[in-house]
Amino acid sequence: MTFFYLSPAKGNLQIHVLETIVIKRLEHLNAILSNNAIQYNEYVMEGSVYDNVGHFMLCLAAIIEQSIDFYKFVLKTEEALFQHRLKSLSGYDLRRFAKKLLRIIRKTDLNTSISEPLQVLCQYLSLKNYAHHIYSECDNQCSSYFLKFKFFHCLQFLSKRQVEVQNGIALVPCKKWKEYLIILFKNNLKYRLYNTQLDNINSDPRISGIIRSIRKTLSLWEVPVPNVLTSQNVDEKSKLFPPCMVNLHKQLRTRHRLSHEQRFNYSLFLKDSGMPLNESILFWKAEYSSSPNGHSCSHNWAKDEKKFLYGIRHMYGLEGGRKNYSCRSCHQIQGIENASSEGGCPFKSFHEAQLKELLHSSQTGPPLSEINDLIEKKQYTKACLTFLQIGHKDVIDCNKVNLNFTPVKFYTLKNK
Amino acid sequence: MAKQYDEGMLSDMLPIYYSRHFPQSLFCRWLSCGNYPQPLANRELSFTLADDVYLRYLSISNQKELQTLFQKKCPHKLDIGPVYNIKPSIGRHDAIVLARELVFDIDLTDYDEIRTCCQEANVCDKCWRFMVIACEVINTALKEDFGFQNILWVFSGRRGIHCWVSDHDARTLDSPGRTAVADYLCLITGGDNQNKKVNLVGDNLHSSIRRSINIIDKYFNIIVQEQEFFSTKEGLSKLLRVIPDETLRKQTEETLDKLAPSSLERWEAFIQIYNQFCKHNNVRKIKYLIEEIKIQYCYPRLDVHVTKGFNHLLKSPFSIHPKTGKVSVVFKPENINSMKLDSVPTIHTLLDDSAKENTQHEANMRTAIKSFQEVVFLLEKTEALRRKTETSISLDF
Numbered sequence: 117m118t119f120f121y122l123s124p125a126k127g128n129l130q131i132h133v134l135e136t137i138v139i140k141r142l143e144h145l146n147a148i149l150s151n152n153a154i155q156y157n158e159y160v161m162e163g164s165v166y167d168n169v170g171h172f173m174l175c176l177a178a179i180i181e182q183s184i185d186f187y188k189f190v191l192k193t194e195e196a197l198f199q200h201r202l203k204s205l206s207g208y209d210l211r212r213f214a215k216k217l218l219r220i221i222r223k224t225d226l227n228t229s230i231s232e233p234l235q236v237l238c239q240y241l242s243l244k245n246y247a248h249h250i251y252s253e254c255d256n257q258c259s260s261y262f263l264k265f266k267f268f269h270c271l272q273f274l275s276k277r278q279v280e281v282q283n284g285i286a287l288v289p290c291k292k293w294k295e296y297l298i299i300l301f302k303n304n305l306k307y308r309l310y311n312t313q314l315d316n317i318n319s320d321p322r323i324s325g326i327i328r329s330i331r332k333t334l335s336l337w338e339v340p341v342p343n344v345l346t347s348q349n350v351d352e353k354s355k356l357f358p359p360c361m362v363n364l365h366k367q368l369r370t371r372h373r374l375s376h377e378q379r380f381n382y383s384l385f386l387k388d389s390g391m392p393l394n395e396s397i398l399f400w401k402a403e404y405s406s407s408p409n410g411h412s413c414s415h416n417w418a419k420d421e422k423k424f425l426y427g428i429r430h431m432y433g434l435e436g437g438r439k440n441y442s443c444r445s446c447h448q449i450q451g452i453e454n455a456s457s458e459g460g461c462p463f464k465s466f467h468e469a470q471l472k473e474l475l476h477s478s479q480t481g482p483p484l485s486e487i488n489d490l491i492e493k494k495q496y497t498k499a500c501l502t503f504l505q506i507g508h509k510d511v512i513d514c515n516k517v518n519l520n521f522t523p524v525k526f527y528t529l530k531n532k
Numbered sequence: 533m534a535k536q537y538d539e540g541m542l543s544d545m546l547p548i549y550y551s552r553h554f555p556q557s558l559f560c561r562w563l564s565c566g567n568y569p570q571p572l573a574n575r576e577l578s579f580t581l582a583d584d585v586y587l588r589y590l591s592i593s594n595q596k597e598l599q600t601l602f603q604k605k606c607p608h609k610l611d612i613g614p615v616y617n618i619k620p621s622i623g624r625h626d627a628i629v630l631a632r633e634l635v636f637d638i639d640l641t642d643y644d645e646i647r648t649c650c651q652e653a654n655v656c657d658k659c660w661r662f663m664v665i666a667c668e669v670i671n672t673a674l675k676e677d678f679g680f681q682n683i684l685w686v687f688s689g690r691r692g693i694h695c696w697v698s699d700h701d702a703r704t705l706d707s708p709g710r711t712a713v714a715d716y717l718c719l720i721t722g723g724d725n726q727n728k729k730v731n732l733v734g735d736n737l738h739s740s741i742r743r744s745i746n747i748i749d750k751y752f753n754i755i756v757q758e759q760e761f762f763s764t765k766e767g768l769s770k771l772l773r774v775i776p777d778e779t780l781r782k783q784t785e786e787t788l789d790k791l792a793p794s795s796l797e798r799w800e801a802f803i804q805i806y807n808q809f810c811k812h813n814n815v816r817k818i819k820y821l822i823e824e825i826k827i828q829y830c831y832p833r834l835d836v837h838v839t840k841g842f843n844h845l846l847k848s849p850f851s852i853h854p855k856t857g858k859v860s861v862v863f864k865p866e867n868i869n870s871m872k873l874d875s876v877p878t879i880h881t882l883l884d885d886s887a888k889e890n891t892q893h894e895a896n897m898r899t900a901i902k903s904f905q906e907v908v909f910l911l912e913k914t915e916a917l918r919r920k921t922e923t924s925i926s927l928d929f
Binding site: 266267268271272274275276277280281282283284285490495498502 | 625626677678679701708709712713716740
């Protein structure tokens with residue numbers, strides 16, 4: 117194992133040890149981020165099992181959280197850690213590192229845009245004279261040696277014209293080899309974070325327990341956790357909600373009540389979109405303290421405060437079974453056939469005029485023909501995705517997002 | 533009596549054009565090569581019919597189907613899209629893009645802030661010179677820096693040029709790759725509010741920049757004279773806005789203002805002032821100012837969005853431009869200098885034997901098709917060679 121983290125370690129660990137490893141790693145990474153003196157941390161020793169496990173566990177957490185800010189945090193800090201370690205390597209250590217990487221590359225199934233250049237680079241760094249040169253003589257001006265890579269393996273250098281390119285081959289001078297190694301590390305990590313499919317691992321309560329600890333630790337340092345929604349800014353932010361949630365929000369604001377099922381769904385959505393517990397309480401209190409406007413609900417805050425509080429806290433995993441409830445996915449919402457429901461997927465359950473009005477309320481004139489096309493084909497999620505992409509110059513990779521799309525993902529993408 | 537081009541007659545003329553003049557076979561061969569290993573049927577085509585009816589997700593399996601589709605639909609506009617993993621009419625939104633040529637789009641409207649002879653939709657042989665420079669700079673970069681060999685240059689039909697690169701590495705380049713290539717080639721940045729749009733940093737110029745300057749230098753004096761960049765008050769103040777050093781700017785203003793309104797004279801005077809200035813002052817900030825100005829005035833202005841995306845639909849070679857009636861002819865980059873806009877064949881002159889330009893335009897059309905043929909032949913050859921080496925590699929144990 118190396119601190120390049122090409123492949124995860126295998127084995128068994130007790131859950132509390134796993135949690136400690138990941139939390140200690142977070143602390144270490146945060147110290148690096150805050151430019152504090154790097155202290156010895158037994159959980160983060162290069163090449164150790166704990167180091168490897170901690171890294172992959174953190175990747176897992178980031179993939180489950182699906183938070184842009186958390187992705188950025190992991191990428192930034194892990195890259196900084198890698199950079200720090202690389203700098204501290206002696207010529208001899210660099211050779212050993214490169215040799216180890218070569219052995220692992222041969223055994224691991226990697227993205228070729230990373231394994232190919234990495235292999236070439238390591239083949240040279242494993243040789244005495246090159247490793248020694250990099251460690252001792254090479255500086256920012258040095259161009260004693262050049263390595264050849266295909267131009268599409270050096271995009272970061274290419275786009276800034278930092279290397280010469282001839283016939284499709286980029287010539288990377290030795291002064292850039294360390295930087296290149298860091299770029300390859302970052303690309304590999306990015307690929308892992310954005311392309312790994314986890315099969316329902318987040319429904320494992322042991323994992324969700326660890327994720328909760330991570331969130332708690334991050335919030336202590338005010339590291340950006342998913343964007344905070346408050347009872348004050350939710351109206352403004354609702355403009356970015358998916359149509360199903362815009363609908364629920366509007367219903368709630370108009371009638372001050374929602375049916376049980378819809379209240380549950382909407383609360384979960386708000387929680388997963390970054391509304392903290394105290395804000396959620398304020399939000400629901402405000403609505404349920406007003407009298408219902410054309411809604412048959414008989415509850416009100418004054419009478420049922422205890423029940424409401426318990427329910428909300430339960431949802432946040434602080435009462436009862438302490439489960440981590442997640443917002444329903446699009447697939448699940450589309451499965452709701454309830455005729456009298458205020459909710460559901462608008463693309464499926466609303467008739468055209470209703471849908472048109474709902475979509476117009478958060479956008480200016482969407483091209484409905486394409487959306488109607490998809491609705492006819494019963495591709496409601498795709499219709500929603502099409503709606504999401506209106507007016508967005510950056511292409512959102514639908515192929516990545518389409519699997520298990522959720523209202524929270526919609527909001528996260530829109531909120532970027 | 534030569535008739536004027538009439539857009540209303542397109543629906544009558546196009547079917548004849550498509551049957552008799554459009555190089556259907558070469559078109560299918562060119563696309564098929566770009567599709568490999570996918571079949572031709574996986575390539576998306578889109579038609580815009582009369583009355584702006586827009587048809588997407590069309591495809592053809594062979595030339596016969598193309599001819600049938602042309603006759604049935606009579607498209608006023610013909611666009612080419614990417615290669616999907618499945619026939620586009622079946623896959624539609626769910627289909628995955630597998631490949632698409634690397635494309636570049638250079639349009640003279642992006643030079644409106646620089647060219648003095650025309651604006652917006654207008655174009656003349658004087659401002660065409662910008663396209664000559666753009667073509668040479670981009671073509672050389674694609675060949676020498678990236679090693680691409682299968683490059684097709686097409687006149688866009690009104691006031692620009694398109695470039696299609698069919699090499700395997702270009703076709704399969706992903707979006708970050710295309711973005712990087714676009715950024716590599718793009719030297720002019722900044723919007724309307726930016727005065728100085730080129731900033732060359734570093735101790736040495738990248739060899740591609742140096743090479744581009746050498747190409748620009750071949751045409752710079754001519755273009756300065758033709759465009760009279762610095763002759764008017766407005767033109768002079770535009771130049772002054774690009775000079776970052778206040779002292780140098782003042783000196784330049786005072787001297788040039790007094791000179792006769794000959795742009796070339798003024799430019800040469802500026803060079804003198806600049807060289808003198810550099811002898812007696814700290815040069816660092818303005819080390820490459822002359823090069824930066826040349827680039828800002830003459831370097832290709834790409835529409836980077838076209839290059840970065842790979843599911844853009846781009847106008848097809850040999851399609852007819854509805855507004856001008858001109859054919860989007862293929863040309864050889866070495867001939868762009870001698871290309872005259874009036875000699876580009878139009879649907880009208882091709883179909884009407886009595887038209888004055890008929891003979892000349894028909895000849896030019898034949899030349900264009902021949903150029904297309906050469907590109908397609910080379911592409912087929914390169915592809916065949918590549919597939920052979922690929923299979924022999926996979927057989928090695």
